Amino acid sequence: MSRIDYSVWDHIEVSDDEDDTHPNIDTPSLFRWRHQARVERMEEFQKMTEDLSKGLSECRRKLAETQKKVKELSISTTDDAKAELSKTQAEEKKLKKEEREWEKKLDKHRQEEKRMPWNVDTLSKEGFSKSVVNVKPDNVEETEEEKEQKHKTFVEKYEKQIKHFGMLRRWDDSQKYLSDNPDLVCEETANYLVIMCIDLEVEEKKALMEQVAHQTIVMQFILELAKSLKMDPRGCFRQFFAKIKTSDQQYQDAFNDELESFKERVRGRAKIRIEKAMKEYEEEERQKRLGPGGLDPVDVYESLPIEMQKCFDDKDIQMLQDVISKMDPTEAKAHMKRCIESGLWVPNSRTDDVDEKGEDGIYEEVKQELEQTKIE
Numbered sequence: 001m002s003r004i005d006y007s008v009w010d011h012i013e014v015s016d017d018e019d020d021t022h023p024n025i026d027t028p029s030l031f032r033w034r035h036q037a038r039v040e041r042m043e044e045f046q047k048m049t050e051d052l053s054k055g056l057s058e059c060r061r062k063l064a065e066t067q068k069k070v071k072e073l074s075i076s077t078t079d080d081a082k083a084e085l086s087k088t089q090a091e092e093k094k095l096k097k098e099e100r101e102w103e104k105k106l107d108k109h110r111q112e113e114k115r116m117p118w119n120v121d122t123l124s125k126e127g128f129s130k131s132v133v134n135v136k137p138d139n140v141e142e143t144e145e146e147k148e149q150k151h152k153t154f155v156e157k158y159e160k161q162i163k164h165f166g167m168l169r170r171w172d173d174s175q176k177y178l179s180d181n182p183d184l185v186c187e188e189t190a191n192y193l194v195i196m197c198i199d200l201e202v203e204e205k206k207a208l209m210e211q212v213a214h215q216t217i218v219m220q221f222i223l224e225l226a227k228s229l230k231m232d233p234r235g236c237f238r239q240f241f242a243k244i245k246t247s248d249q250q251y252q253d254a255f256n257d258e259l260e261s262f263k264e265r266v267r268g269r270a271k272i273r274i275e276k277a278m279k280e281y282e283e284e285e286r287q288k289r290l291g292p293g294g295l296d297p298v299d300v301y302e303s304l305p306i307e308m309q310k311c312f313d314d315k316d317i318q319m320l321q322d323v324i325s326k327m328d329p330t331e332a333k334a335h336m337k338r339c340i341e342s343g344l345w346v347p348n349s350r351t352d353d354v355d356e357k358g359e360d361g362i363y364e365e366v367k368q369e370l371e372q373t374k375i376e
Contacts, residue, residue, distance in 0.1 A: 045113065052109055056102040063095040154188040162192050166212040174218060175241040185233040190219040194266075201270035210263060217259045293341020300342040304335060312344060 070092055073085040142150070155162070161181050168174045178185055193216040200209035222240045226233035244255065286296050301309060305327075311320035324332045339345040 049106075049109060049113070052102065052106045056099070056106055059095060059099050059102050063092065063099055066092045066095055151188050151191060154186075155192055158184060158189070159192070162189050163196070165189070166193055166196060166215045168215060169211065171241055171245050174215065175238065178237050182234040182237075185219070185222060185237050187223060190216060190223060193219060197262075197266045198269050198273065201266050202273055209266060213263050213266060214259060217255065217262055221255065221258075289343075291341050291343030293338075295338060295342035297342040297344050300338045300344055303338070308335060 066088060069088050070085065073081050073088060158181075161184055165174065165177055165181070165184055168177060193212055197209050197212050197216060200206075200212060218240075221244075222237045223233055225240050226236050229236055243251065286298075289297055291297055301312065304312075305323075307323045308320065311323055324336070327335075336345065340347055
C-alpha cells in the first residue's frame with residue numbers, strides 16, 4: 001500500500017495568525033509586521049529577478065549588434081577594416097562569455113525561487129475580481145507640468161474652503177465640513193496646507209502654524225488610509241474620523257507623533273527659507289555698494305592692514321600718508337588700487353580711469369593728492 005508523502009508541507013510557511021503569542025504582545029501588530037517583512041522579501045526577490053532578466057537582455061542586444069558588425073567588416077578588404085574586425089571579434093567573444101554568466105545567474109536565481117517555502121500569498125492566485133463603488137482606479141502618471149497646473153487650478157477654485165478647513169480643530173467639525181465639501185479630500189489640499197504652514201512659520205505666527213499643521217496631518221492620514229484600502233479618499237474619510245475618535249491610545253500616539261515630526265520639518269523648512277531670503281537680501285545690498293571697479297568696499301576694508309583700516313575709520317589723511325610711506329611700494333599700490341575700485345577712496349578727476357593708469361599711476365597720483373591735502 002502506497003504511503004502519502006507529507007514532506008511537501010515542510011516547505012509551507014506558517015500563516016501570520018497561527019502562532020500563539022504572549023498576552024502582553026500586541027498580536028495584530030505582530031502579525032502585520034510579520035506579513036510586511038515577508039512581502040518585502042518577496043518584492044526584493046522579484047526585483048532581483050527583473051534585474052537579472054534585464055541584464056541578460058541587454059547583454060544579448062549588445063551581442064547581436066556586435067555579430068552584425070562582424071559580418072559587415074568581414075566583407076570589407078581594407079586594412080582598417082581588418083584591424084577593426086579583429087577588435088570586434090574579441091568584443092564578440094567577451095559578450096558571449098558575459099551572456100553565459102548572466103544565464104547561470106538567472107538559472108541559479110530561479111532554482112532558489114523553487115526552493116522558497118509557500119505562504120498564504122503564493123499558495124493561490126486570484127481567479128477573478130470585481131470592481132465595486134469607491135475603488136480608486138490606477139492613475140496614469142502625470143508630468144510635473146500637469147501636476148503644477150492641476151494644483152494651481154484646484155487652489156484657484158477652493159482656496160477659501162481649504163483655509164477654512166485649516167482653521168478647524170474639533171473632529172466633528174472637520175468631518176462635517178469635509179462631508180459638505182468632499183472635493184477637498186485630495187492631495188492638492190494636503191500640499192496647500194503644507195505650504196500654508198511654512199508661510200505661517202516664516203511670518204512667526206507659530207500658534208496658527210500648529211493649528212494648520214494639525215489639519216494637515218488629518219488630511220495626510222485620510223490619504224494614507226485611502227491608499228491602504230485602495231479607495232477614493234472621498235469615500236473613506238468618515239472611517240478615519242470614526243477610528244481616531246474611538247481608537248486606542250496607540251493610534252492616538254501615532255497621530256500625535258506624526259504631528260510633532262511634521263511641525264519640526266515645517267520649522268526646518270521655514271528656517272531654510274529665511275536663510276535663503278537673508279542671503280538674497282545681503283547679495284542685493286552688496287551689489288548696491290559695489291565700487292566703480294566692481295569690488296565690495298566691505299570686503300576690501302576687511303582685507304586692509306589694521307593701520308590702514310584705522311586711517312579710514314578716523315578719516316585721517318595725514319595718518320594714511322604716513323602708513324603708505326612706510327609700506328612696501330608694491331603692497332601699497334595694490335591696496336590703493338583696490339580702495340579706489342571699491343569706492344573706499346574716491347580720487348579726483350585726474351585719477352578716474354583706474355585701468356588705464358595702472359597701479360603705478362594710481363599710487364603716484366594718490367601720493368600727490370595726499371601731499372596737496374597736507375599742504376592745504
